[in-house]
Amino acid sequence: xxxxxxxxxxxxxxxxxxxxxxxxxxxxxxxxxxxxxxxxxxxxxxxxxxxxxxxxxxxxxxxxxxxxxxxxxxxxxxxxxxxxxxxxxxxxxxxxxxxxxxxxxxxxxxxxxx
Amino acid sequence: xxxxxxxxxxxxxxxxxxxxxxxxxxxxxxxxxxxxxxxxxxxxxxxxxxxxxxxxxxxxxxxxxxxxxxxxxxxxxxxxxxxxxxxxxxxxxxxxxxxxxxxxxxxxxxxxxxxxx
Numbered sequence: 001x002x003x004x005x006x007x008x009x010x011x012x013x014x015x016x017x018x019x020x021x022x023x024x025x026x027x028x029x030x031x032x033x034x035x036x037x038x039x040x041x042x043x044x045x046x047x048x049x050x051x052x053x054x055x056x057x058x059x060x061x062x063x064x065x066x067x068x069x070x071x072x073x074x075x076x077x078x079x080x081x082x083x084x085x086x087x088x089x090x091x092x093x094x095x096x097x098x099x100x101x102x103x104x105x106x107x108x109x110x111x112x113x114x
Numbered sequence: 115x116x117x118x119x120x121x122x123x124x125x126x127x128x129x130x131x132x133x134x135x136x137x138x139x140x141x142x143x144x145x146x147x148x149x150x151x152x153x154x155x156x157x158x159x160x161x162x163x164x165x166x167x168x169x170x171x172x173x174x175x176x177x178x179x180x181x182x183x184x185x186x187x188x189x190x191x192x193x194x195x196x197x198x199x200x201x202x203x204x205x206x207x208x209x210x211x212x213x214x215x216x217x218x219x220x221x222x223x224x225x226x227x228x229x230x231x
Contacts, residue, residue, distance in 0.1 A: 004156075036222070043118075043205060043224040044157075090156055100145065100209055101170060102220060104156035 002027040004093050006105035013081050014113050021076040021108050023091030032094035033074040035065055039087045086112045118208050118223035126229045133193040135226045139208030146189045147220060148181060151203040163189060196230045203227050
């Protein structure tokens with residue numbers, strides 16, 4: 001069965017510093033890949049997605065992610081973090097076997113210190 | 115264009131009662147998904163429905179849980195005889211009825227936080 005691993009449960013960065021959140025997946029084919037953000041008590045907002053083509057994808061709020069097939073990774077990056085980026089971030093993979101069934105990682109909680 | 119609507123946002127039930135969670139997909143979306151988020155965990159797929167059809171219920175517990183998406187009205191996730199372990203956030207997502215990669219984007223509602231006392 002496919003799985004998604006986010007190895008960092010918590011990450012703390014200083015405001016203005018760069019950020020990289022890691023995501024690795026286990027899946028035979030190239031899946032559809034997503035990053036979502038969840039603020040406390042809120043639903044999930046889609047940051048960006050990868051389906052095919054250019055392996056560097058741009059998303060909202062200044063985020064980007066790079067798909068690396070050889071490493072089965074889809075890491076999320078931001079050059080300069082803002083205090084409002086503090087939230088929980090989820091990487092997800094689309095299980096296309098039955099159409100649309102997202103498999104989520106356990107999430108990474110981002111703390112931003114001023 | 116209103117987003118995915120879920121109600122209630124918070125629901126408190128005593129053990130043994132029934133919980134009914136509602137989800138109205140985005141306009142033009144005919145695919146609905148339910149996910150459960152237990153405390154300190156990521157979201158876990160429960161069920162995938164299209165209008166009047168259950169497509170994939172591989173993530174649903176075998177007992178006490180059921181889901182429907184009728185021709186008219188919202189999708190309902192029903193939990194009978196709730197237990198403390200059912201306390202979680204339940205999220206609904208929807209996607210468009212279309213072919214191609216656009217159909218793979220899921221838009222999430224704000225969730226229903228169920229507390230079983």
